[in-house]
Amino acid sequence: MEHPVFVYVGLMLLALIFLMAMFARLFRKAGPHEALIVYGFRGTRIVKGRGTVIFPMVESVRGLSLELMSFDVAPQQDLYTRQGVAVTVEAVAQIKVKSDPESILTAAEQFLTKPPQEREGLIRLVMEGHLRGIIGQLTVEEIVKQPEMVGERMRSTCADDINKMGLEVISFTIKEVRDKNEYISNMGRPDIVRIRRDADVAAAEAERDTAIRRANASREASVAKSQADQERVIAETASQTKQAEATRDLEIKKAEYMETTKRQQAQADKSYEIQTNIMQQRVRAEEITIHLVEKEHEVKVQQAEILRRESELTATVMKQAEFERRRIETMAEAERNRTIAEAEGRASAIRAQGEAEAEIIFKKGEAEAKAMNVKAEAYLQFNQAAIVDKLITNMPEVVRALAAPLANVDRITVVSTGNGATAGLNKITGDITQMAAQIPALFESLSGMNMSELFSKIRTIGDESPKPDSKAKGAGQV
Numbered sequence: 001m002e003h004p005v006f007v008y009v010g011l012m013l014l015a016l017i018f019l020m021a022m023f024a025r026l027f028r029k030a031g032p033h034e035a036l037i038v039y040g041f042r043g044t045r046i047v048k049g050r051g052t053v054i055f056p057m058v059e060s061v062r063g064l065s066l067e068l069m070s071f072d073v074a075p076q077q078d079l080y081t082r083q084g085v086a087v088t089v090e091a092v093a094q095i096k097v098k099s100d101p102e103s104i105l106t107a108a109e110q111f112l113t114k115p116p117q118e119r120e121g122l123i124r125l126v127m128e129g130h131l132r133g134i135i136g137q138l139t140v141e142e143i144v145k146q147p148e149m150v151g152e153r154m155r156s157t158c159a160d161d162i163n164k165m166g167l168e169v170i171s172f173t174i175k176e177v178r179d180k181n182e183y184i185s186n187m188g189r190p191d192i193v194r195i196r197r198d199a200d201v202a203a204a205e206a207e208r209d210t211a212i213r214r215a216n217a218s219r220e221a222s223v224a225k226s227q228a229d230q231e232r233v234i235a236e237t238a239s240q241t242k243q244a245e246a247t248r249d250l251e252i253k254k255a256e257y258m259e260t261t262k263r264q265q266a267q268a269d270k271s272y273e274i275q276t277n278i279m280q281q282r283v284r285a286e287e288i289t290i291h292l293v294e295k296e297h298e299v300k301v302q303q304a305e306i307l308r309r310e311s312e313l314t315a316t317v318m319k320q321a322e323f324e325r326r327r328i329e330t331m332a333e334a335e336r337n338r339t340i341a342e343a344e345g346r347a348s349a350i351r352a353q354g355e356a357e358a359e360i361i362f363k364k365g366e367a368e369a370k371a372m373n374v375k376a377e378a379y380l381q382f383n384q385a386a387i388v389d390k391l392i393t394n395m396p397e398v399v400r401a402l403a404a405p406l407a408n409v410d411r412i413t414v415v416s417t418g419n420g421a422t423a424g425l426n427k428i429t430g431d432i433t434q435m436a437a438q439i440p441a442l443f444e445s446l447s448g449m450n451m452s453e454l455f456s457k458i459r460t461i462g463d464e465s466p467k468p469d470s471k472a473k474g475a476g477q478v
Helices: 002-026 101-111 116-135 140-145 147-164 183-187 189-380 384-407 425-437 439-447 451-456 458-464 470-477
Strands: 027-029 034-040 045-047 051-053 059-065 069-073 086-097 167-179
Touching: 002 027, 034 101, 045 051, 045 101, 059 101, 069 116, 086 101, 086 116, 086 140, 086 147, 101 167, 116 147, 140 147, 140 167, 140 183, 147 167, 167 183, 384 439
Parallel strands: none
Antiparallel strands: 027 051, 034 045, 034 059, 069 086, 086 167
């Protein structure tokens, strides 16, 4: 029973290994140096840096290298420069497929089924054509001396055509430039001659500089010797000058000493004379002092005389002046008393006049008050007839007040749209008449009496009214 179990396990392992082998064949991986172009029923896709499953019979896959391609660019024919010199140029180009998907698809369209040799041949043809055009625009000197410039022009010129193939130029380097007419070899001869000439000139200039330096050294030695002699002479002269200055200073000091001695002797003599003069001045001052004392005594005597005379004047003149002053003061006092009396009299008169006017005003007010009292008593005695009389007599004033607004109207423009009493001026006069007709109603509303009844009772009221007494009669007259 154990043998069939091992068989089943072995078959399962074989089946698993077979499936893994099949899956390994179907799974393709793309390294960092290549791109897988997968095409089939799912369309064309690019796989780069990862793996994908390729279904057999319905999908195919091809690898496109992304590695750098290096090849020589050396045209077989001679290239002619701008000067017409035929040269042979050998260069090395570094080109690769660009890494973006669009460029990879473009390169796949151009080179996917071509072998590397054929692909490099196509690229070489394009670059040789551009190199020929660039060499024709340059001189031999520029090509030889500036190869970097030629490479930069090649990269910029080929960029458009190479990009159309999905490629990019990494570098373009010129290895060698040759010619059959020895133009390049002869091109350096002027420089060689110039270098030799410069070397000879440099040697001659070195010899000249050596001679000049020798001459300068000799001259400097002579100058140094002359300067030493001059400094020696200057030192001797300075020493002699200092000796002469010392002798001169000694003589000056001697003269100054003699001058000081004579000055001190003269000052002593002058001091004696000054002291003599001072003593004389002191004697003179004493004499002046004595004279001043005498003058002061004379002044005191004169002041005593003045005081005596003042006393006499005070006894005679001052007493008379004092009497006159008292007389004037007495007259001024009398005049002041008179003025005060007159002012008091005028004040009394004004006060009396004011009191009289006040009495008159008071009497007038009292009379008016009495008149008002009398009028009030008369109004108390008014009967119905008097009230009616008062209202009727004041009725024109009421009508005048109602018509006052019409009096302020400057002009009235009438636009008539009807006939009869309701048109034109008839309308205005009718309105005024209606206003006047409302006066009796106003009278009745104010008095509470019916005017038709009052007019019907006029005679009766006149007959039955009591005769007014003298007091009421007087009030009515008022």
